[in-house]
Amino acid sequence: MAKPYEFNWQKEVPSFLQEGAVFDRYEEESFVFEPNCLFKVDEFGFFLTWKSEGKEGQVLECSLINSIRQAAIPKDPKILAALEAVGKSENDLEGRILCVCSGTDLVNIGFTYMVAENPEVTKQWVEGLRSIIHNFRANNVSPMTCLKKHWMKLAFLTNTTGKIPVRSITRTFASGKTEKVIFQALKELGLPSGKNDEIEPAAFTYEKFYELTQKICPRTDIEDLFKKINGDKTDYLTVDQLVSFLNEHQRDPRLNEILFPFYDAKRAMQIIEMYEPDEELKKKGLISSDGFCRYLMSDENAPVFLDRLELYQEMDHPLAHYFISSSHNTYLTGRQFGGKSSVEMYRQVLLAGCRCVELDCWDGKGEDQEPIITHGKAMCTDILFKDVIQAIKETAFVTSEYPVILSFENHCSKYQQYKMSKYCEDLFGDLLLKQALESHPLEPGRPLPSPNDQKKKKKKKKK
Numbered sequence: 001m002a003k004p005y006e007f008n009w010q011k012e013v014p015s016f017l018q019e020g021a022v023f024d025r026y027e028e029e030s031f032v033f034e035p036n037c038l039f040k041v042d043e044f045g046f047f048l049t050w051k052s053e054g055k056e057g058q059v060l061e062c063s064l065i066n067s068i069r070q071a072a073i074p075k076d077p078k079i080l081a082a083l084e085a086v087g088k089s090e091n092d093l094e095g096r097i098l099c100v101c102s103g104t105d106l107v108n109i110g111f112t113y114m115v116a117e118n119p120e121v122t123k124q125w126v127e128g129l130r131s132i133i134h135n136f137r138a139n140n141v142s143p144m145t146c147l148k149k150h151w152m153k154l155a156f157l158t159n160t161t162g163k164i165p166v167r168s169i170t171r172t173f174a175s176g177k178t179e180k181v182i183f184q185a186l187k188e189l190g191l192p193s194g195k196n197d198e199i200e201p202a203a204f205t206y207e208k209f210y211e212l213t214q215k216i217c218p219r220t221d222i223e224d225l226f227k228k229i230n231g232d233k234t235d236y237l238t239v240d241q242l243v244s245f246l247n248e249h250q251r252d253p254r255l256n257e258i259l260f261p262f263y264d265a266k267r268a269m270q271i272i273e274m275y276e277p278d279e280e281l282k283k284k285g286l287i288s289s290d291g292f293c294r295y296l297m298s299d300e301n302a303p304v305f306l307d308r309l310e311l312y313q314e315m316d317h318p319l320a321h322y323f324i325s326s327s328h329n330t331y332l333t334g335r336q337f338g339g340k341s342s343v344e345m346y347r348q349v350l351l352a353g354c355r356c357v358e359l360d361c362w363d364g365k366g367e368d369q370e371p372i373i374t375h376g377k378a379m380c381t382d383i384l385f386k387d388v389i390q391a392i393k394e395t396a397f398v399t400s401e402y403p404v405i406l407s408f409e410n411h412c413s414k415y416q417q418y419k420m421s422k423y424c425e426d427l428f429g430d431l432l433l434k435q436a437l438e439s440h441p442l443e444p445g446r447p448l449p450s451p452n453d454q455k456k457k458k459k460k461k462k463k
Contacts, residue, residue, distance in 0.1 A: 007306065341382060
């Protein structure tokens with residue numbers, strides 16, 4: 001009998017994240033301060049949500065979170081004054097602030113700061129949130145799981161009275177659909193359908209939301225396929241018809257027949273039991289077009305090769321045998337002439353999996369003679385070399401253990417080169433590969449060590 005396709009995309013969400021904790025929230029760029037917010041993460045790890053008394057619920061997709069880290073005490077006097085007003089003085093803030101960095105790309109990112117009651121809660125939440133982000137599997141879920149995700153987001157985005165505004169639902173279906181179609185569909189489902197109406201979360205179940213999506217965006221392609229299979233003669237498929245479809249159209253004919261057996265009546269009945277919503281049809285061993293649609297849209301039909309979810313390539317060949325994900329002018333957030341440099345770019349590219357970053361090093365002109373990173377004489381802004389090294393240390397091996405190559409374009413004087421070397425040795429410590437491995441000496445004809453030989457090591461490359 002054919003085995004069920006098991007696409008396990010979930011990461012275990014710690015119970016304390018699901019239960020939630022109270023934080024004060026602020027944003028630095030556009031001054032925002034929101035005290036006593038209850039932060040939570042849902043059971044699937046889709047969203048970080050928060051809500052304070054008298055305010056609307058807010059949602060941040062965990063898939064958009066790039067990094068979680070402890071933050072320094074803010075310098076903005078307005079933020080410090082706001083925290084002081086709720087009983088958190090500047091002297092008590094050390095170790096109590098965590099920063100959530102998120103964005104749809106590496107450049108356009110935002111920062112949300114959360115202030116906990118004590119450092120222990122901050123540490124617990126930093127570790128907990130780090131354990132559930134960077135879940136690339138969750139980016140490949142099925143349409144049915146995506147619908148559940150949309151429904152959960154609507155359920156979290158309640159207004160000040162704790163209800164779901166109809167306006168939020170119309171925004172969800174805004175693309176190409178008029179509001180009248182949505183209002184009519186809500187009315188047919190027995191839900192409030194006025195433009196300014198509100199829906200009780202308990203009444204807006206996932207089943208109601210699914211029915212709503214099928215009214216507004218029906219899967220006519222699946223309906224046509226269903227009719228083609230049964231010859232448009234009945235409102236259901238028999239077990240034999242379902243088995244025939246699964247073996248002739250769904251199953252990959254290239255698969256080994258012993259390891260991946262053909263579908264049979266027993267497996268077809270399991271599918272009907274799981275996906276057919278009509279109990280009477282289920283008892284008769286029949287599946288309706290609705291049940292057929294639910295099955296095809298489920299995780300069991302996710303377009304993902306299970307054997308590609310884990311590392312399957314050999315990583316024991318010499319380093320020179322691999323393509324290395326590299327970043328050029330890593331520090332720049334935009335154009336190369338008159339552009340802005342940012343330390344944050346090093347964090348973002350390393351968290352995205354990059355294994356080679358570029359550092360264009362120049363003499364700093366200040367009294368402290370600190371080496372800087374900038375784009376030569378192209379009128380780009382400067383960032384401190386030591387800040388970049390600290391950022392690399394913090395993020396180099398968060399999402400990958402494979403070695404990181406630091407590509408130095410060195411324009412510094414001997415004195416500032418000495419400072420650069422000292423920062424690298426002091427901050428990286430044992431993570432810095434300062435000499436060849438004993439097993440792979442740098443001699444003519446000897447291969448370079450493999451990625452596995454150099455896990456969690458940083459290498460220097462100079463120009």
